[in-house]
Amino acid sequence: MKQDHLLVVDDDAELRNLLREYLGQAGFRVTAVADGRQMQRALDAARFDLVILDVMLPGEDGLSLCRRLRAGSRIPILMLTARGDEVDRIVGLEMGADDYLSKPFNPRELLARVKSVLRRAVSLPENLADEDVRRFRFADWTLDTHTRQLRSPNGVVVDLSGAEYKLLRMLLEHPHRVLTRDQMLEFTQGREANAFDRAVDVQIGRLRRKLGDDPREPRLIKTVRNEGYVLSVPVERA
Numbered sequence: 092m093k094q095d096h097l098l099v100v101d102d103d104a105e106l107r108n109l110l111r112e113y114l115g116q117a118g119f120r121v122t123a124v125a126d127g128r129q130m131q132r133a134l135d136a137a138r139f140d141l142v143i144l145d146v147m148l149p150g151e152d153g154l155s156l157c158r159r160l161r162a163g164s165r166i167p168i169l170m171l172t173a174r175g176d177e178v179d180r181i182v183g184l185e186m187g188a189d190d191y192l193s194k195p196f197n198p199r200e201l202l203a204r205v206k207s208v209l210r211r212a213v214s215l216p217e218n219l220a221d222e223d224v225r226r227f228r229f230a231d232w233t234l235d236t237h238t239r240q241l242r243s244p245n246g247v248v249v250d251l252s253g254a255e256y257k258l259l260r261m262l263l264e265h266p267h268r269v270l271t272r273d274q275m276l277e278f279t280q281g282r283e284a285n286a287f288d289r290a291v292d293v294q295i296g297r298l299r300r301k302l303g304d305d306p307r308e309p310r311l312i313k314t315v316r317n318e319g320y321v322l323s324v325p326v327e328r329a
Contacts, residue, residue, distance in 0.1 A: 142169070190204050
């Protein structure tokens with residue numbers, strides 16, 4: 092059986108040692124480093140299946156490292172934040188993180204989150220496998236599933252975060268169907284929604300801006316009150 096290799100990036104030496112031991116006992120191979128420079132050296136030297144990345148780091152912070160890592164890799168990222176700040180969580184997800192966990196946390200919850208993120212990374216729903224559809228076309232926009240590039244009607248490439256890509260892909264797979272916030276959050280982040288979680292609404296807002304969709308009178312992604320969102324234009328698959 093393949094042993095998943097985890098990279099822990101945290102400047103707290105005691106926590107690094109705890110996670111190395113705890114996750115190692117759970118069957119993972121664990122490498123733990125203290126900052127972004129050490130993270131990059133580790134990534135250059137070995138292949139990892141998931142990065143556990145603290146937000147508050149000396150030098151380049153975790154949010155910046157997440158954005159840089161996501162720009163060149165699809166490796167799953169689980170963010171740790173000491174402040175439990177909703178803004179940090181939303182920004183982390185927008186940078187492309189796959190999940191987040193607030194400190195202090197129960198190691199068993201971290202283990203559950205790690206396993207959940209890894210499952211999602213290797214077992215996308217069949218209708219979301221990249222090889223099934225190479226391109227989606229909608230309202231003169233094109234989404235390339237191999238490069239994950241969104242191209243405007245004028246041919247301009249629009250950058251998408253990891254979370255934005257997943258959300259748009261989900262909408263394109265189910266046009267004219269209302270998708271609830273809980274469904275979207277479960278698919279894009281692998282966790283249940285709570286009353287204070289605005290991650291999906293924020294991502295929808297960002298997608299609308301990138302698509303030039305007026306949030307007051309959206310033409311592409313419409314809000315269904317008390318339910319969720321729906322992509323209201325035809326979609327072609329190639």
